[in-house]
Amino acid sequence: MSKPRENWNVPQVTEKTVTSKNYKRNLFAVAPMIDWTDRHCRFFHRQFTRQALLYTEMIVADAAIHGDRDRILGFAEAEHPVALQLGGSDPVKLAEAARIGEATGYQEINLNVGCPSDRVQSGTFGACLMKTPAVVAASVQAMKQAVAVPVTVKCRIGVDEQDTQVALDDLADDVFKAGADALWVHARKAWLKGLSPKENREIPPLDYDRVYRLKQKHPNQFIGMNGGIQTLDEAREHLSHVDGVMLGRAAYHNPMLLLDVDRIIHGGKDAPRSIDSIIERMCAYTDAHIERGGRLSHVARHMVGLFHGAPGARRWRQILSTEANQAGASSAVIRRAYEAIQSVSADEAA
Structure with a gap:
């Protein structure tokens, strides 16, 4: 059984009402990666693919609000389409950071509910939020009220001893009711104690079928997936089950892989750049x-x-x-x- 929810005011809306009209299916994205997907990395990756969605590394809401915005949030117009990933658990601060991100020009605001690093654990956000889906929903609701661009969530299938069948369903149900335009799922658990961030990307077993089942439960919602995907052929196979795929380190360590994204994933006809x-x-x-x-x-x-x-x-x-x-x-x-x-x-x- 799942634990009782906290008494957050999650809006009561139907799935049909919140189905996104501005978040396309069959989407390929390069995953947000802390210390890696900065503005220079994104400009570089954009040279290989015109259509892939690029993400910032996770930016903590306080940094977006109080920090040097050009240094922290600045990007080149050539990076579009580009999304801002935020970290935090305070709906008010996340809404303000989302406003700033939209005003800066980002085309999507994504909430990190998957990072298991010590940094996010000390602030009780990132993957820790898998344990409090109502907090995530309240944050999504606040951001949706603050911006017109899509608001999305990136999570794990569960953390620690959670039953992934219950934990992922609880999170998805709440965030979609709150108005989330998409849910990206890293198809592994995260272990908040005992594993390093690197180990959390490699040791917990992948469970793609769990994400497929989530998509079957929410046929009218965008469900994307990442974790362990190494090639575009694998990505295309997953796209027969879910709406989007993300590649992270495979794309970073071998950016040449991105040259064929527009043709293989998006059906583009333009020749790739030399x-x-x-x-x-x-x-x-x-x-x-x-x-x-x-x-x-x-x-x-x-x-x-x-x-x-x-x-x-x-x-x-x-x-x-x-x-x-x-x-x-x-x-x-x-x-x-x-x-x-x-x-x-x-x-x-x-």
């Missing part, structure tokens, strides 16, 4: 960032995996990793690394 043009765009972007006082390493660190598995990839990684941190480093380092990998490819072809 690697030459992507390198040129990233060099121009990097030089502009440096002119504004930034460093090459801020951008280059996200590009290390570009040639994952290709001949010369090790040399590419070496040059970027060592030279990007040197004083005065510019886009010339990226060009030099690219020339090195081209040289290896030419030698092998000869």
